[in-house]
Amino acid sequence: MKNYIDFVADASWNTLKGLWVTLKFLFLPSITVQYPTEKIVPYPRFRGMLAYDAELCIACGMCVRACPSRCIALAKAAPPPAPPPAADGQPAAPAVKAGPKIEWYTIDYGRCNFCGLCEESCPTKPKAVWHSLDYEAVFSTREEMVRRWKRGDGPWGTVKRSADAQPSAISDQIHIQDMPVRK
Amino acid sequence: MTEETIKPLSEPVYNHAHGRLLLPGTRYWPTDMWKSPWSLPTYRRGAAVLAGLITGGAAAAWFVGEIGPRLAPLYAAAEAFALSHDIPAFWISVVWTFIKGAILLLAPLVNALFAVWWERKISAHIQSRLGPMYVGWWHGALQTLADGIKLFLKEDIIPDCADKLVHTLAPIVVVIPAIIVFAPVPFGSGLVFADIDIGTVYVFAVGGVSVMGIIMAGWSSGNKFSLLGGLRSAAQLVSYELPRTFAVLPVIMLAGTLNIAEIASSQAGYWGGFVPRWFIFYPVVGQVAFIVFLIASVAETNRVPFDIPEAESELVAGFNTEYSGMKFALFFLSEFAYVLLSCLLMASFFFGGGAAPLPFLDFLPSWAWFLSKTLLLMFCFLWFRWTFPRFRVDRLMDFNWKFLLPVSLLNIAAGGLLIWLIS
Numbered sequence: 224m225k226n227y228i229d230f231v232a233d234a235s236w237n238t239l240k241g242l243w244v245t246l247k248f249l250f251l252p253s254i255t256v257q258y259p260t261e262k263i264v265p266y267p268r269f270r271g272m273l274a275y276d277a278e279l280c281i282a283c284g285m286c287v288r289a290c291p292s293r294c295i296a297l298a299k300a301a302p303p304p305a306p307p308p309a310a311d312g313q314p315a316a317p318a319v320k321a322g323p324k325i326e327w328y329t330i331d332y333g334r335c336n337f338c339g340l341c342e343e344s345c346p347t348k349p350k351a352v353w354h355s356l357d358y359e360a361v362f363s364t365r366e367e368m369v370r371r372w373k374r375g376d377g378p379w380g381t382v383k384r385s386a387d388a389q390p391s392a393i394s395d396q397i398h399i400q401d402m403p404v405r406k
Numbered sequence: 407m408t409e410e411t412i413k414p415l416s417e418p419v420y421n422h423a424h425g426r427l428l429l430p431g432t433r434y435w436p437t438d439m440w441k442s443p444w445s446l447p448t449y450r451r452g453a454a455v456l457a458g459l460i461t462g463g464a465a466a467a468w469f470v471g472e473i474g475p476r477l478a479p480l481y482a483a484a485e486a487f488a489l490s491h492d493i494p495a496f497w498i499s500v501v502w503t504f505i506k507g508a509i510l511l512l513a514p515l516v517n518a519l520f521a522v523w524w525e526r527k528i529s530a531h532i533q534s535r536l537g538p539m540y541v542g543w544w545h546g547a548l549q550t551l552a553d554g555i556k557l558f559l560k561e562d563i564i565p566d567c568a569d570k571l572v573h574t575l576a577p578i579v580v581v582i583p584a585i586i587v588f589a590p591v592p593f594g595s596g597l598v599f600a601d602i603d604i605g606t607v608y609v610f611a612v613g614g615v616s617v618m619g620i621i622m623a624g625w626s627s628g629n630k631f632s633l634l635g636g637l638r639s640a641a642q643l644v645s646y647e648l649p650r651t652f653a654v655l656p657v658i659m660l661a662g663t664l665n666i667a668e669i670a671s672s673q674a675g676y677w678g679g680f681v682p683r684w685f686i687f688y689p690v691v692g693q694v695a696f697i698v699f700l701i702a703s704v705a706e707t708n709r710v711p712f713d714i715p716e717a718e719s720e721l722v723a724g725f726n727t728e729y730s731g732m733k734f735a736l737f738f739l740s741e742f743a744y745v746l747l748s749c750l751l752m753a754s755f756f757f758g759g760g761a762a763p764l765p766f767l768d769f770l771p772s773w774a775w776f777l778s779k780t781l782l783l784m785f786c787f788l789w790f791r792w793t794f795p796r797f798r799v800d801r802l803m804d805f806n807w808k809f810l811l812p813v814s815l816l817n818i819a820a821g822g823l824l825i826w827l828i829s
Binding site: 231238241242244245246248249250251252253254255257 | 446534
């Protein structure tokens with residue numbers, strides 16, 4: 224009889240515990256987000272799509288050498304023409320403003336394994352190539368997987384087609400890329 | 407990797423902004439949200455909306471006031487109208503009954519529309535999801551309507567090896583008792599379709615007829631899963647009918663009547679001015695009777711954890727495997743109608759029907775209290791459904807015959823003892 228009562232009491236207590244757990248989760252905010260209009264921001268160490276800044280890049284090629292899957296390629300820019308030698312009694316001509324030190328830079332996301340070695344090896348400060356928090360990597364063809372910056376383009380990724388260099392604006396969505404990313 | 411194959415990004419990635427604040431509306435990782443849910447603006451807004459719904463509903467109920475007492479003058483006016491226009495009073499009573507019947511017919515239908523949506527929302531939030539969010543203007547409120555339209559448009563399939571007549575008849579046999587069983591059930595003081603003295607017996611008798619339809623559905627489908635589901639359902643429903651009826655007996659003994667509306671109204675008043683004289687507050691007997699009735703009601707409505715007749719992981723869908731379109735919807739309708747019925751019965755047997763829980767709260771009409779008690783109990787049904795795993799068949803029978811039945815029988819004796827002590 225005592226066993227029976229103990230069993231019933233134990234079962235009831237466990238039942239109530241289970242009910243308490245579900246009640247608690249009922250009143251907590253839900254994990255699900257409504258994806259196209261709401262987006263979860265990953266933690267800062269998340270390794271998302273590689274981003275690149277041509278203004279900072281010194282075209283040293285460290286990232287190309289560090290990449291284990293050989294997905295980065297770049298070409299150095301020709302050095303700016305040297306200023307003409309100063310004539311007597313005149314100040315030296317001002318140095319030609321150096322543009323980006325790089326001619327073109329490509330990353331093949333089809334090969335990239337998101338290891339982060341290119342970011343690690345980049346010597347500039349802040350990094351010229353880094354993992355952003357962007358996880359919306361959608362491609363419909365293999366060619367699209369290769370992202371490219373070349374001389375004359377705007378900042379990385381702002382150009383729809385290289386023929387008309389119109390930057391596309393962020394319109395109605397919160398973008399992952401707007402989050403703080405650089406270390 | 408020639409230059410011709412290279413395409414630029416389609417979206418902006420460039421970002422120089424250091425330490426920029428996260429934009430408003432940004433969702434953090436959920437475990438961060440759970441640490442302090444009240445710091446989320448959406449959470450605060452949700453709580454405010456919930457509080458607003460409750461207060462708004464209470465205000466609306468207060469504004470409408472009691473409906474029951476207004477019906478008698480209305481009927482008298484109709485009779486006077488009939489007298490002055492040489493219409494026999496008999497026809498007025500016929501029309502009156504038809505109007506009442508139409509309103510009663512709406513109760514299970516509207517209940518099914520609401521309960522399916524509510525169940526989906528509660529299941530979603532218990533599992534940290536959102537559930538339907540797009541159909542309708544607010545949180546998928548019209549999702550059930552959209553699903554109903556979909557079910558109307560679906561093809562009605564009758565399998566080749568099915569017994570066509572019985573297969574067609576089964577959902578009708580299930581759903582008609584589920585609707586007419588509401589006749590003696592009160593929805594508030596004076597709001598009862600048929601105020602008959604054997605209301606309790608009628609409810610249990612008519613509610614039992616639906617088992618017949620479920621067995622018919624299981625047998626006529628010509629499918630082994632359906633047949634197993636029907637047989638399990640028959641065994642379960644017949645077994646759990648016993649403790650369910652026995653659990654009500656102490657209440658009937660204490661109230662001294664079988665009329666459900668009178669049982670509800672016999673619980674009016676308060677002990678010591680603040681403890682309501684509801685049957686659930688009678689020491690031991692009331693609580694045990696309520697728990698046994700609640701468990702047996704969950705089993706009677708074939709809901710988790712007692713859903714072995716339609717156990718998805720074992721029997722596909724049990725007795726309604728071979729049903730599609732509106733026939734399937736009728737089974738669903740009757741399930742939720744029985745949930746509503748059980749909640750209404752519990753509200754009137756154990757929670758005082760339309761009585762306010764505290765004396766100063768009786769400015770709200772009785773139908774509002776009835777409705778809120780019913781909804782709270784219905785929430786319990788949905789809560790159990792998404793908490794407990796399913797019983798095994800033999801354990802289910804063990805639980806009924808070795809626990810619920812002896813306890814409910816002892817409870818009848820205890821109820822007699824209580825009456826002897828009181829008198």
